[in-house]
Amino acid sequence: MAQTPSSEARAGLKLISPPALYAILMLAAPLATVLVYSVLTGERGRVSLPLTLENYYDLVTRPVYSALMFRSLTVSFFVTAATVLLAYPIAYFVSFHVAPSRKALWLFLITIPFWTSYIIRVALWRTILGYDGIFDSVVMGLGITDTQPNILSNGVLSIIITLAHAYAPFAVLPIFVSLEKVDRSLLEAGQDLGESRLMTFLRVTLPLSLPGVVAAVLIVFIPTVGDYVTPELIGGGKTPMIANLMEVAMLKQRDQALGSAIAVAAMTIVALISVFFVLWNKRYLGGRK
Amino acid sequence: MKQGTGLGVYAVIYLVFLYAPILILPVFALNDSQVVAFPLKGFTTRWFGEMWADANLRSALLRSLVIAFSTATIATILGLFAARASVRYRFPGKPAAMGLIMLPMVLPDIVVAMALLIVLLSLSVPLSMLTIIMGHVLLCMPFAVAILTSAFQSLDRSLEEAALDLGESRAATFRLIILPLVMPGIIASFLICFTISIDEFVLANFLGSGKPVLSVYIFGQFRFPAKVPSMLALGTLLVLFSIILLGIAEYFRRRGVAKAGGKDSGGFL
Numbered sequence: 001m002a003q004t005p006s007s008e009a010r011a012g013l014k015l016i017s018p019p020a021l022y023a024i025l026m027l028a029a030p031l032a033t034v035l036v037y038s039v040l041t042g043e044r045g046r047v048s049l050p051l052t053l054e055n056y057y058d059l060v061t062r063p064v065y066s067a068l069m070f071r072s073l074t075v076s077f078f079v080t081a082a083t084v085l086l087a088y089p090i091a092y093f094v095s096f097h098v099a100p101s102r103k104a105l106w107l108f109l110i111t112i113p114f115w116t117s118y119i120i121r122v123a124l125w126r127t128i129l130g131y132d133g134i135f136d137s138v139v140m141g142l143g144i145t146d147t148q149p150n151i152l153s154n155g156v157l158s159i160i161i162t163l164a165h166a167y168a169p170f171a172v173l174p175i176f177v178s179l180e181k182v183d184r185s186l187l188e189a190g191q192d193l194g195e196s197r198l199m200t201f202l203r204v205t206l207p208l209s210l211p212g213v214v215a216a217v218l219i220v221f222i223p224t225v226g227d228y229v230t231p232e233l234i235g236g237g238k239t240p241m242i243a244n245l246m247e248v249a250m251l252k253q254r255d256q257a258l259g260s261a262i263a264v265a266a267m268t269i270v271a272l273i274s275v276f277f278v279l280w281n282k283r284y285l286g287g288r289k
Numbered sequence: 290m291k292q293g294t295g296l297g298v299y300a301v302i303y304l305v306f307l308y309a310p311i312l313i314l315p316v317f318a319l320n321d322s323q324v325v326a327f328p329l330k331g332f333t334t335r336w337f338g339e340m341w342a343d344a345n346l347r348s349a350l351l352r353s354l355v356i357a358f359s360t361a362t363i364a365t366i367l368g369l370f371a372a373r374a375s376v377r378y379r380f381p382g383k384p385a386a387m388g389l390i391m392l393p394m395v396l397p398d399i400v401v402a403m404a405l406l407i408v409l410l411s412l413s414v415p416l417s418m419l420t421i422i423m424g425h426v427l428l429c430m431p432f433a434v435a436i437l438t439s440a441f442q443s444l445d446r447s448l449e450e451a452a453l454d455l456g457e458s459r460a461a462t463f464r465l466i467i468l469p470l471v472m473p474g475i476i477a478s479f480l481i482c483f484t485i486s487i488d489e490f491v492l493a494n495f496l497g498s499g500k501p502v503l504s505v506y507i508f509g510q511f512r513f514p515a516k517v518p519s520m521l522a523l524g525t526l527l528v529l530f531s532i533i534l535l536g537i538a539e540y541f542r543r544r545g546v547a548k549a550g551g552k553d554s555g556g557f558l
């Protein structure tokens with residue numbers, strides 16, 4: 001087509017500008033505001049100068065913040081481990097053992113629960129796991145125990161179960177995509193050269209699918225650290241995580257500066273962990289096209 | 290395939306685990322007891338009646354529908370721009386722009402909600418349905434872009450060039466050739482955004498005024514044990530509704546892929 005690079009660039013920029021402007025105004029600018037607020041002094045719903053590190057000093061010195069941050073990270077760690085480990089065999093099954101014409105149907109089936117009301121799913125887990133709830137009545141009906149296990153009384157465990165269930169499809173999809181890209185002839189080559197099926201999997205398939213695993217880990221880990229609804233509904237607010245603390249600071253104490261500092265600190269920690277994780281897996285990422 | 294069978298059994302168990310809560314929903318929505326536990330007490334439809342008689346719920350539903358419709362429309366239009374630009378053109382700053390647009394997909398909702406909220410408060414913008422729509426568009430745009438990008442990718446560029454060569458203007462080519470071909474993607478994107486917006490809670494809670502939307506209303510009701518069965522009845526209907534919408538979305542997405550002559554490589558995202 002008779003298009004010079006600069007006119008192509010101009011056409012592209014013109015097209016991207018409405019959504020990009022929207023994202024800048026509604027996301028980038030607010031995030032920048034949070035960053036600025038976090039070094040101001042907040043009181044009764046207002047913020048004021050001078051610049052201060054007081055908020056961050058509070059976060060470091062008051063044990064409640066590090067305790068809840070640690071709890072959020074622990075929950076996310078277990079949720080991520082559970083979802084990715086449980087999802088890998090499914091992604092492998094759909095990629096390697098399902099006829100190509102039926103793969104889309106399987107993926108559709110796996111993603112449907114994700115699209116149904118999260119509030120209702122969380123509340124259902126509460127009724128399933130609660131005292132004399134469905135889990136208790138099934139377990140006792142089968143005669144496995146005499147007393148109600150009442151998993152709900154263990155706030156962290158209930159939150160982990162609920163979140164792992166909610167994020168399951170999120171982990172399957174990226175792993176599936178990377179498994180689909182694995183060149184099948186490499187596997188045949190491995191086996192022709194005398195490797196067992198297991199060794200072929202460990203030495204060829206698994207390393208080649210690691211970019212998908214890394215993507216799955218990040219896509220589950222990052223949002224779950226900041227999950228707000230699950231602790232609120234499952235624990236009835238008795239097992240708060242860092243996001244609930246953010247809400248309390250912002251809306252209940254009306255200290256927007258402190259709330260912003262919590263948000264910035266939490267996101268920084270999550271970003272650092274994510275970057276380290278990606279670097280740690282670097283040799284498996286990139287390189288090949 | 291021998292070693293496939295073990296995995297197959299696992300896959301079925303996994304699906305059962307995924308669907309367990311959703312399958313439990315209608316069972317207890319139709320159970321004649323206020324307590325959500327086995328053994329079942331008997332069949333009743335009264336929870337559905339009780340749910341429908343709730344005027345607050347009906348007005349919350351109406352608000353949610355208005356918000357979801359507006360959100361889906363705006364997010365899909367913005368998504369069209371972004372997807373078209375990303376697939377068809379090279380321009381400076383593209384990775385940054387696309388990264389920013391897709392960012393809400395991984396950012397925790399609470400961070401997006403809080404950031405928007407402090408800006409709205411500092412500008413003294415009153416919270417309303419409009420502010421919820423503003424937030425929901427941000428949240429839905431990445432999904433719209435993902436779906437529409439695959440729709441544009443499967444588009445054969447020579448069709449567009451042929452139309453231009455035959456003397457059609459750029460605008461007419463877009464309207465007559467490209468738009469009909471990506472229409473299934475547009476419909477899929479609209480339906481997905483609609484579903485996300487109806488279900489979304491965190492932004493709706495923080496960016497809304499005192500008048501609750503459906504998800505916020507449900508959240509509040511779950512504090513009262515007596516309301517749980519009628520919320521399960523509502524949940525049953527919502528799940529059915531989402532599955533129907535998603536089924537339609539999936540149908541259009543696949544038809545779009547087939548129409549453009551591509552090979553179907555998987556679901557949404």
